[in-house]
Amino acid sequence: MTLVRKMLFADDAALAAHSEKALQQLIERLAHACNEFGLTTRLKKTNVMATSSAYPLAITHWSCILLYCSETWTIYKHQERRLSAFYLRNLRKILGITWQDRVSNKDVLAKANLPSMFALLSQRRLRWLGHVVRMQLGRIPKDILYGELSAGNRPTGRPHLRFKDVRKRDLRSDNINPVDPEPYAADRDSWRVKVKKCVRLSEERRN
Template identity: 55%
Template structure:
């Protein structure tokens, strides 16, 4: 599984820590993840192995957990940056002018990170203290 982690996961999730992913995208990534684990472990559909058993055999978390870990790690890294760096300016910046398009608003990185923090029972208001201590 070290090869799978090193090559497949790193290529699949390259740059993904900065993207806002929708549930549909995460589901597609998780499907690929589970199918790849099946191939690496030599499991066929006739073996009737559950998804959670696949992941426990491989010793890997599901794709949603991997995405959350990477996003929150990046969020902590950006928070610890010095002022004036472009990623930090974009994260904490506000639009002064411009309009929004019609339709459903797109997800923002901040909103996805807040959703991840709530899912992991991290207080949304005190995440900056955890990030300063390199906890997230």
């Protein structure tokens, strides 16, 4: 008998099992527990991942933790490079690749079947941008994204990086109009396809 002892997030739960039958039993128990507390599970947001190795599961787990809320980060290029170095170092450890093997970072990503850290960050920020653009007027995230200070002066020297600056950098690198992305982002599905395609092309140019 398997008992669900702890749920870390009310809206995000992960279940792991060694067989399809065991996974189905876990899902049924989770659904029963949710019903007891008046909660519902959405099939639309439920994903199933099967793997014959522990590598993909381990990579997915720690990379999600590493990039939690990264879609809202205001991050400099040198910070992205440090994240990329940490990301690749852990991938090498998980895949059992040492520096003596003389394997390039590009080959490490290909073996893990994963995009680079730069592509992951850009894709997450652009998806979040599309989500905010489609929000109704009056929503706090949209007001903050489009808001401007009515008074005040910036201190002398180079201005601090803003989320708007990072957004423009992502849009330019992915050949999307940085001035008016709203027409592209209005439709969720087409925006996701466009972002995925643009990030892939940007990744190819980087390589």
